Amino acid sequence: MNVDDYLNALDAKLREIAAFVAASVIHREIDVNTNLGLLKGQITFVDGSRFEFTEQLPIERTKFRLHYMDSAGNLITRWDSAPHHKELPTFPYHKHTSKGIEAYGPVTTLDVLDEIVKMLKV
Numbered sequence: 001m002n003v004d005d006y007l008n009a010l011d012a013k014l015r016e017i018a019a020f021v022a023a024s025v026i027h028r029e030i031d032v033n034t035n036l037g038l039l040k041g042q043i044t045f046v047d048g049s050r051f052e053f054t055e056q057l058p059i060e061r062t063k064f065r066l067h068y069m070d071s072a073g074n075l076i077t078r079w080d081s082a083p084h085h086k087e088l089p090t091f092p093y094h095k096h097t098s099k100g101i102e103a104y105g106p107v108t109t110l111d112v113l114d115e116i117v118k119m120l121k122v
Helices: 003-016 109-121
Strands: 021-031 036-045 050-057 064-069 075-080 094-097 100-103
Touching: 003 021, 003 036, 003 050, 003 109, 036 109, 050 109, 064 109, 075 109
Parallel strands: none
Antiparallel strands: 021 036, 036 050, 050 064, 064 075, 075 094, 094 100
16 A cells, blocks of 8 residues: 555544544654655543554554553553564564563554554443
8 A cells, every 4th residue: 555545544443443442643644755754643542541652654664563552551452563572473563562572563543543442442
């Protein structure tokens, strides 16, 4: 998916989940000459939980840090591509939870927003 398509899909997703969102701030830094960029932001949900994210674009570059926390700032889940945890079969991709580190493939902000909304609906 190219950068423009991805950003359009993100805008559509944010409209789709608007009932769950209390506030959001999203910064998009795109170099139009190379079509590379950085997506950074924070979304606060109506239950007070927050999603902070940094993702390189296009998404095929698969560098990301997607951090979801409760209203007190406690970790719920963080997905990232930091090159540690070489023991995992999905290296460098993994997920942090309150139970520890898990193997997990690359994800995007769009993927994680879907997971968060499922959690909020429970």
